[in-house]
Amino acid sequence: MKATDEPTPPPGGNAGPPGAGDEYSATVLGSQWFQRPEPDTTVTATVRDVPGGDTRPDRIEGAVLRFGPGVQGALAHRSARTPPPAPPPTRARRPGPRRYALPALVLLAVLVLLAWQRLGPALAVRGAAITAPSATVGCGGTADVVGTVTTNGRPGTLAYRWTRSDGTSSGVLREEMARGQKEARLHLRWTFEGTGRYEARAELRILSPSGRTSTAGLTYACP
Numbered sequence: 001m002k003a004t005d006e007p008t009p010p011p012g013g014n015a016g017p018p019g020a021g022d023e024y025s026a027t028v029l030g031s032q033w034f035q036r037p038e039p040d041t042t043v044t045a046t047v048r049d050v051p052g053g054d055t056r057p058d059r060i061e062g063a064v065l066r067f068g069p070g071v072q073g074a075l076a077h078r079s080a081r082t083p084p085p086a087p088p089p090t091r092a093r094r095p096g097p098r099r100y101a102l103p104a105l106v107l108l109a110v111l112v113l114l115a116w117q118r119l120g121p122a123l124a125v126r127g128a129a130i131t132a133p134s135a136t137v138g139c140g141g142t143a144d145v146v147g148t149v150t151t152n153g154r155p156g157t158l159a160y161r162w163t164r165s166d167g168t169s170s171g172v173l174r175e176e177m178a179r180g181q182k183e184a185r186l187h188l189r190w191t192f193e194g195t196g197r198y199e200a201r202a203e204l205r206i207l208s209p210s211g212r213t214s215t216a217g218l219t220y221a222c223p
Helices: 070-081 097-119
Strands: 058-060 063-065 125-131 142-151 156-164 169-177 183-191 196-208 212-222
Touching: 125 196, 125 212, 142 156, 142 196, 142 212, 156 183, 169 183, 183 196
Parallel strands: none
Antiparallel strands: 058 063, 125 142, 142 183, 156 169, 156 196, 196 212
């Protein structure tokens, strides 16, 4: 054994493991093979407030860690809970003037008809004629003299008078004409008495709405 390779035993120490004898040698290890204790490391964490996070925090080494959906998740969660904006209210469309055109025309026609009926042309006489009995009236007989008056069919009142050739008059008489009535028949009953022969004459005079006159003759004969 070489003297330079043998380690010096420590004083009072063991000479080596039992049974090793003089042939025992120790291997010297480099410093890189020694395991040194690592320095104490402290775990630190940055605390961030994640908007919209609902998860309860956990504690590690005194620091607070928050777990949440993150910014994109929070925005998605908020958009899911927030209802979409309501559409702007639509203004009700007002009915146009064409909608009321037909009812307005019908109403106007009715008003024109009523006005024409009430304020239209007045009653007008278009003709007057008298019809007397063609046969001779006998003793104590009564003649029916008929005056026929034609009008324009408007409602109104006819004012007329009968005048006889013996000098008598009926006074003013009136006949009501209905709407659409275009003819009126006016009667004069003339009764004769006595004996002899008489050429009688009757006259119809329309006083209103217009002046017209018509006459007719008849014969009375009683022997």
